[in-house]
Amino acid sequence: MSARVIDGKDAARASNARVAAALAELKSTHGLVPGLTVVLVGDNPASKVYVANKKREARAAGFNSTAHRLPATASQAEVLATVGRLNADKSVHGILVQLPLPRQMDAQAVIAALDPAKDVDGFHAVNTGLLWGAGGGLVPCTPQGCMLLLRRATDKIAGSHAVVLGRSSIVGKPLAALLLGADCTVTVAHSKTRDLPAVCRQADILIAAVGRPEMVRGGWVKPGAVVIDVGINRKADGKLVGDVAFAEAAEVAGAITPVPGGVGPMTIACLLRNTLIAACRQAGLPAPAL
Ligand code: NDP
Secondary structure: OEEEEEHHHHHHHHHHHHHHHHHHHHHHHHOOOOEEEEEEEEEOOOHHHHHHHHHHHHHHHOOOEEEEOOOOOOOOOHHHHHHHHHHOOOOOOEEEOOOOOOOOOOHHHHHHHOHHHHHHHOOOHHHHHHHHHHOOOOOOOOHHHHHHHHHHHHHOOOOEEEEEEOOOOOOHHHHHHHHOOOOOEEEEEEEOOOOOOHHHHOEEEEEOOOOOEEEEEEEEOOOOOEEEOOOOOOOOOEEEEOEHHHHHOOOOOOOEEOOOOOOHHHHHHHHHHHHHHHHHOOOOOOOOOO
């Protein structure tokens, strides 16, 4: 293996320590304890694990962290009423609605009901608009985490050709906006892209977010490229793998994230960063440099 492994756990630990220090300062100087609330509807087992992890990490960093649970049979009106109450609650600075929501629910309508200032997932249309426009909104956590890992891996982001595999609203599209903002030349590829391997081989920075286990082969990677693997896929034997065939790609890439231990830990770390930023803004304080 020739590639340097980009350690997401270490990056997340470092980020969480900075957030915890800023939080302690906020508490001692302004008596402010930022609050994060996760809304969980139904009992999707994976969602329950994600919510428990978020709550644990948030508490460990010093946030006031709570979860609101509604049954899978809850109506859209009940979820909207919960969001309305949390929007009005001054002790809650960040609200995250855990996705996916049960089938009967219109997830877009629920996200649209969030106060954009408390939308720590960064999915509200106001935050999406700011991401593609003037900036200054809350930036979606997984793409934000990818950028932090990228900055750890290389100081040659500006001017690089970045290829993003996947165009979802939660990963691919916001990542494209962030890479463009970092002065990359950006190609967004998807299921209708012709000759995907050839497109990927042009990438100085290759980011895979397709949800297809080990789809990106070693031969798709340009020698020396930085490869960020967002995918989390469980194989039939229970093993977790990314969207990139790690062993093959690591022979060719300059740096690469592992799965697990790459992008995953950064997603929660960025949720904590967003909640801290949201709390400072709501209190009229400058956001600390993280
Ligand atoms: P989506 O299913 O919403 O989007 C997948 C994207 O990949 C789509 O744009 C789709 O194209 C494209 N795609 C699918 N198959 C192919 C293919 N064969 N060739 C080219 N493009 C393809 O997924 P998400 O963006 O939500 O998630 C992507 C992956 O990232 C998943 O594995 C998910 O588990 C993981 N993830 C990890 C997170 C973390 O914290 N590490 C957080 C969020 C997601 P088209 O638009 O044409 O259909």
